[in-house]
Amino acid sequence: MSPSVNRPLPGIIGTVGPLLMMLFFGCAVTPSHREAKRFETEIAPLLHQRCLKCHGIEEREAGLDLRTLRGLLRGGQSGPAIIWGKPEKSLLLKMVLKEEMPPKGPPLNANEIGLLRRWIQREIPRH
Ligand code: HEC
Numbered sequence: 001m002s003p004s005v006n007r008p009l010p011g012i013i014g015t016v017g018p019l020l021m022m023l024f025f026g027c028a029v030t031p032s033h034r035e036a037k038r039f040e041t042e043i044a045p046l047l048h049q050r051c052l053k054c055h056g057i058e059e060r061e062a063g064l065d066l067r068t069l070r071g072l073l074r075g076g077q078s079g080p081a082i083i084w085g086k087p088e089k090s091l092l093l094k095m096v097l098k099e100e101m102p103p104k105g106p107p108l109n110a111n112e113i114g115l116l117r118r119w120i121q122r123e124i125p126r127h
Contacts, residue, residue, distance in 0.1 A: 031069045031070060031073065035069060036069050038119065039068075039069040039072075039119075042115060042119060043115070043116065043119055044067075046108075046112055046115065046116070047066045047067075050102050050105070050108065050112075051066050051101070051102060052066055052067060054102075054103075055067075055076075056071070061076075062076035062077045062078065063076040063077045064076030064077075064081060066081070072092065075091070078091055079091065082120050083120070084120065085120070085121060086120070086121075087116070087117045087120040087121050090120050092116070092120075093113070093116055093117060093120060096108050096113060096116065097113065
């Protein structure tokens with residue numbers, strides 16, 4: 001810990017500072033608890049409904065397993081399915097936008113796409 005963290009800081013900075021540090025340094029290759037939690041509550045239900053038949057349960061098309069956040073980050077034959085902070089570069093979103101995925105049934109609606117986009121965007125990008 002650097003000395004600046006131990007120095008008493010006024011109000012909000014004192015509270016938020018250490019939290020921000022945790023966010024920055026807590027981002028490793030493996031998903032943090034916070035990311036995993038968000039995935040479970042917001043994203044997994046959607047993927048379960050529309051994608052898992054082919055990417056996790058019956059099949060694992062293109063080597064992609066969308067059942068877990070780890071699976072998304074590992075990705076399939078073309079590489080990671082998502083890149084934190086970069087929705088437009090994330091293969092998953094690109095394929096959903098082009099309506100290539102899901103290949104069967106109606107394309108995802110604007111709300112569902114917005115949910116995915118914001119989720120990818122919100123996370124702190126890794127360097
Ligand atoms: C009916 C089966 C089916 C469903 C449902 C489905 N996929 Fe796919 N998916 C495939 C197949 C087959 C491929 C490989 C061929 C291709 O790339 O078009 C693929 C490839 C992909 C890839 C590229 C993986 C790589 O590394 O090349 C992504 C990303 C993907 N799917 C995301 C999704 C998402 C997100 C959903 C749900 C919204 C979804 N898929 C639903 C069959 C499916």
